[in-house]
Amino acid sequence: MIKTIFANFFLLFTVSSSFAQAEKEVVPPYNIKTISFVQNEQNIIPILNLGEGFQLQFDDLFGNEANYYYEIIHCDYNWIPSGLPKNEYLEGFDNQRIQDYTNSFNTLQIYSHYKLSIPNQFTRKLKISGNYMIKILDENKEVVFSRKLILCEDLVSVPLQVKRARTVTNMDTKQNLDFAIRSNTITFQNALKNVRVVIMQNGQLNNAIKNVVPQYTIGNELIYKYDAETQFWAGNEFLYFENKDIRAAANNVGKIDSDTAIYGSRLYTNAARANLPYSFSQDINGNFVVKNINASNSEIEADYAWVYFSLSAPSFRLNKDIYVTGMFNNYNLTPEYKLDYNPKKATYEKAILIKQGFTNFQYTIADNKGNIDFENAIDGNFYQTENNYTVLVYYREGIDRYDRVVGKGSASSVNSTN
Structure with a gap:
């Protein structure tokens, strides 16, 4: 009887786990x-x-x-x-x-x-x-x-180095990561099974690299020195606009509309940069800052403005869509952020309601299923681009009931090597 109850419980647990999403x-x-x-x-x-x-x-x-x-x-x-x-x-x-x-x-x-x-x-x-x-x-x-x-947690160290891609075809367009996992606290047992990593570029989970196993081990140190498995498309520096004074045209704002219920910030038309030489510009890697310079508490005194985006990309012929993305919208690929083509001006346009301040953004190509096309990015891929990378280390021993995050490492491509 006891065996039957245990068997039924185990079967119920297995079935419920298999349907977990x-x-x-x-x-x-x-x-x-x-x-x-x-x-x-x-x-x-x-x-x-x-x-x-x-x-x-x-x-x-x-x-x-x-x-x-x-x-x-x-x-x-x-x-x-x-x-x-x-x-x-x-x-x-x-x-x-x-x-x-x-x-x-x-x-x-x-x-x-x-x-x-x-x-x-x-x-x-x-x-x-x-x-x-x-x-x-x-x-x-x-x-x-x-x-x-x-x-x-802080139980492992993750020395991390950003390098130029080793594969010849991607030397100018991708960045590669070399890293190791070291610990004086954890003795890694069956690292191929119990240790897993997540590698992120600029904190984005939508293009994170997962399920990369250690290439080899030296004692209790796990080494990851792959050629292709840990590569990212380098992208380009984020674009930005600034409307901390919502009534004045500041950085990259060409005109202010004040004859509507809410102010409008019309940005200068951006040109696709994929076929242009790389040019460094300071950014905050997709982040944004809410700010009203005429207020003491921007959390509740910063206003919203219609921000009019305009993109000139005459060579864009893919059967895909272009979105405006950044941390301000969590990189969401929804109709609210999809550019529309204006045949009279031959530009892609969109008006988006954004809280005033300083905002980084980028143009993202994706199909109707949300699959991002990094290779054919509107603004290109340049190995010189400044990106921040983060490696998260997950660990779960055989007796554990959950995946612990036992450490993280971070590095910037500013210090990249060949």
């Missing part, structure tokens, strides 16, 4: 804007050390002080819910209402600004490292949007 970020509706993880009053890539505090902030353009709730889910390496009870990965409770919100002040576009702080009086601590999905829910407990968060 990976968590995917839910794209917010039109009224939710400027979603960002904030630490020390700066937007950050959501990769934090275990125990650090942070805020998840966003605006609701309806400005009606709606009630929003949050849920936190721990996931494994592949973003499938780990199945751990919540009391094993968080101290306190989630599914609580976000109580910190303020209405905009002295802006043409009204909005309510929300802050979810972790820790807070209900969720006092996230107890273990790994992948987390934070879901924001409405009053009906339906998901409004969700964002990924990664918490890291």
Whole structure:
């Protein structure tokens, strides 16, 4: 009888696990804007050390002080819910209402600004490292949007070096990573199975490299020195515009529209840079800064503006779409950010509502399934491009019930070598 019960339980667990699906970020509706993880009053890539505090902030353009709730889910390496009870990965409770919100002040576009702080009086601590999905829910407990968060321990070191691609055909267009994993704390057992890595360029998960195994080991050191498996298309420096004073045409803003309900910032037309020589320009690798230079609190006093993008790409003939992407929209490939072709001007155009400040952006080519074409990038690929790279190390021994993130390494291609 006991054997039968155990067998049935094991079968039920196996079947339920096989149907588990990976968590995917839910794209917010039109009224939710400027979603960002904030630490020390700066937007950050959501990769934090275990125990650090942070805020998840966003605006609701309806400005009606709606009630929003949050849920936190721990996931494994592949973003499938780990199945751990919540009391094993968080101290306190989630599914609580976000109580910190303020209405905009002295802006043409009204909005309510929300802050979810972790820790807070209900969720006092996230107890273990790994992948987390934070879901924001409405009053009906339906998901409004969700964002990924990664918490890291400091148990391994990851010396990392950016190099020019070793493959001859990609020497001028790709960047390659050499790195190792070292630890005085963990004795790696069956590293091919228990150690996994995620390699990211500028903090983006949409083009991350996964499932790369160590090429060889030296004692307790894992070595990764591949020619092709750890290469990224180098891309080009991010474009930017600045409208910290929403009534004045600043950097890369050619004209201000003030005869509409909300100010408009018309950018100068960008020329496709793929066939031009590489030219360095300072960027913040896709990030953005909300700022109103005439206000004391930009969180609620920065206004929104219609930003008019214009792209001249006469050689673009692929049967694909062009999007405006950056951290300001989480690199989402949705119709709201897809450029439309204007045959009269022979340019691609789009008006997007963006909170004022300093914003990095890029033009991204993708098909109707969301597959990005990095090779034929509108602005080309140049090995000289300055990119930030991050390597995350996941570790799970045979007796562990979840994937720990035991360390990370980072490097900039500014210090790349041949």
